[in-house]
Amino acid sequence: MHDHRNAEHHHRSHDHDGHDHGHEHEGSELSEMALRVKALESILVEKGYVDPAALDVLIETYETKIGPRNGAKVVAKAWADPAFRDWLRQDATAAIWSLGFTGRQGEHIVTVENTPTTHNMVVCTLCSCYPWPVLGLPPVWYKSAPYRSRAVMDPRGVLADFGVTLPETTEIRVWDSTAETRYLVIPMRPAGTEGWSEDELAALVTRDSMIGTGLARDPKEVRP
Amino acid sequence: MSRHEDIAAAVCGVAPLPRDDEGPVFREPWEAQAFAMAVTLHERGVFTWAEWAAALSAEISRAQAVGDPDLGDSYYRHWLKALEQLVAEKGVSSAAALEARRQAWDRAAHATPHGQPILLENDPLAKD
Known part of the structure; x- marks a missing residue:
């Protein structure tokens, strides 16, 4: 199964510029979309609306079982x-x-x-x-x-x-x-x-x- | 471009159809997570599917009106935007709270060494 949690770790979106990539060897970078999704997801998890494991099961179902x-x-x-x-x-x-x-x-x-x-x-x-x-x-x-x-x-x-x-x-x-x-x-x-x-x-x-x-x-x- | 496409493009003022094979359902992990969150919130009764379809189609129309060629690849961007708006409308989380949390994740990412899991606790401003 894919790791949906951290697979975007190295992803750098093309529309997210403005940073000097050369000076950021130390840190990590998340794309604008990944940041917004993480923001929403972490708030929904805290408030008890979603369970990260259940989200992964749902995603896997649509990727592999329902087609x-x-x-x-x-x-x-x-x-x-x-x-x-x-x-x-x-x-x-x-x-x-x-x-x-x-x-x-x-x-x-x-x-x-x-x-x-x-x-x-x-x-x-x-x-x-x-x-x-x-x-x-x-x-x-x-x-x-x-x-x-x-x-x-x-x-x-x-x-x-x-x-x-x-x-x-x-x-x-x-x-x-x-x-x-x-x-x-x-x-x-x-x-x-x-x-x-x-x-x-x-x-x-x-x-x-x-x-x-x-x-x-x-x-x-x-x-x- | 075929003759049909020429005619259709002239008539509708739109680009030819984007094509795909029976490839991956989601192009990036965030798309899958945005999809799953909307489905889950609907199942929790936060909104009806009719409300969801209305929010999504309104967002798609808005994006087209400001120049998105809307070739299907921006679909989950519209999806996420519609979800953020419905979440705010339904009082689950305000737009301001979402934005503050987005900035926290951005700081956390920059503070996380390459190759290590990015955790919200890594946000330098969170430690107070």
């Missing part, structure tokens, strides 16, 4: 099991919880299914609401202003940036996440995967395909 592979299992099961797919349509939150993917920012998840005529894409125009239990924490581009604005104004152009070209006849629906509702895209199941196991199917499901900025992998990449 897009959870969502890939949901998608694979939706492809392989029609009863599960129907459950997702009726109550995705409960269906996803049944696989054990519960927790923060998963209180109300809605799945949206891609079809030959409809492609779904997810954005959070205001901040970066995202279904953490199934996708982990959002990628940097999802949090960027260009994505947040262009996904709505020019979804086809955004898809082109990601190397995805859809037929002109395919309708693109853009879903704006909120603090209450998170969306998970169920990409189309690739042709030629009949009879594949859920594990094999899950290997076809990328993070971007569940945000709607990508498609499922070519089966030949997984099983040549």
Whole structure:
């Protein structure tokens, strides 16, 4: 596990200048951001709001345990099991919880299914609401202003940036996440995967395909 | 730049999308700690998630208004700022107390020899 307490010991942020580095061989330096975080954390610890060990456990969970592979299992099961797919349509939150993917920012998840005529894409125009239990924490581009604005104004152009070209006849629906509702895209199941196991199917499901900025992998990449 | 990007950039006046692989979730330890503190304070009931989302999106808008290109790499800066503001609003700790403590950590860091753990007790002004 990473040492979150002192790993920034030698870090010197580029925006923190004004000190003559040459004369500071004796002391240590913390970046401006690290100082502000330490200030807040030490006060919260003193007041009993947070426990440093619990913070580390939480961080490790998001770094190593919660990620897009959870969502890939949901998608694979939706492809392989029609009863599960129907459950997702009726109550995705409960269906996803049944696989054990519960927790923060998963209180109300809605799945949206891609079809030959409809492609779904997810954005959070205001901040970066995202279904953490199934996708982990959002990628940097999802949090960027260009994505947040262009996904709505020019979804086809955004898809082109990601190397995805859809037929002109395919309708693109853009879903704006909120603090209450998170969306998970169920990409189309690739042709030629009949009879594949859920594990094999899950290997076809990328993070971007569940945000709607990508498609499922070519089966030949997984099983040549 | 593709034709689509040219058009989109002209239309929206924004830069192309930053890209990343499925890389590390946090780029620096402080980002992870800021993330975890917000989640913990929410779970302790200090604020609702709707309040958090409102504070974060307000901070992002403010930063954009003063020229942050907001390419996702500054996200946790906005996150921390929103957290500091909510903490002050909810009466958990004032902005002045946070600033005083930040300065104490800075003095402590400078007083700590390289390679040793930085402790708040190392602040020369703390020993009174």
